[in-house]
Amino acid sequence: VEFSYCDLASMKSIRQFVQRFRAKNCPxxxxxxxxxxxxxxxxxxxxxxEEHFGLNYLGHFLLTNLLLDTLKQSGTHSHNARIITVxxxxxxxxxLHLNDLQxxxxxxxxxxxxxxxxxxxxFTYRLQHLLTxxxxxxxxxxxxxxxxxxxxxxxxxWVVKVGIWMTAWLFFK
Numbered sequence: 001v002e003f004s005y006c007d008l009a010s011m012k013s014i015r016q017f018v019q020r021f022r023a024k025n026c027p028x029x030x031x032x033x034x035x036x037x038x039x040x041x042x043x044x045x046x047x048x049x050e051e052h053f054g055l056n057y058l059g060h061f062l063l064t065n066l067l068l069d070t071l072k073q074s075g076t077h078s079h080n081a082r083i084i085t086v087x088x089x090x091x092x093x094x095x096l097h098l099n100d101l102q103x104x105x106x107x108x109x110x111x112x113x114x115x116x117x118x119x120x121x122x123f124t125y126r127l128q129h130l131l132t133x134x135x136x137x138x139x140x141x142x143x144x145x146x147x148x149x150x151x152x153x154x155x156x157x158w159v160v161k162v163g164i165w166m167t168a169w170l171f172f173k
Contacts, residue, residue, distance in 0.1 A: 008059030075137030094118030
């Protein structure tokens, strides 16, 4: 196991990470897209994207596409390479605002988060369709891990934090 830094809120960092990974000439059998932010105040990535959309969606989109050739070369007829993208059931209430992907017109942390998770689901469905159509030995899956007790909840309203603190041991993974 080897650690290699990648900031998914930075297109430059993603490109540098992929460059370092490719230089090792190693196969890539599994890519897990699991980084993210939730309900953060309105702010932007270093590239100027709304943070939910930039980190949760665009970062994973770029990383996956830059590593796709390596994944395709690593997959075989008997053992497909895999892309696993972690989304959220919140995508069900998300709306993709194609004219306002950066949530500039009216920012809502909930809306921005849901939109980023919906974008991940739609991207994964489309990617799997393309991989299948091309006979590629790579599968793309999107999953909802359920409610997990993580630091993602640090930006929720204090009443919700108290509720989480009191019930997390019983209901959260």
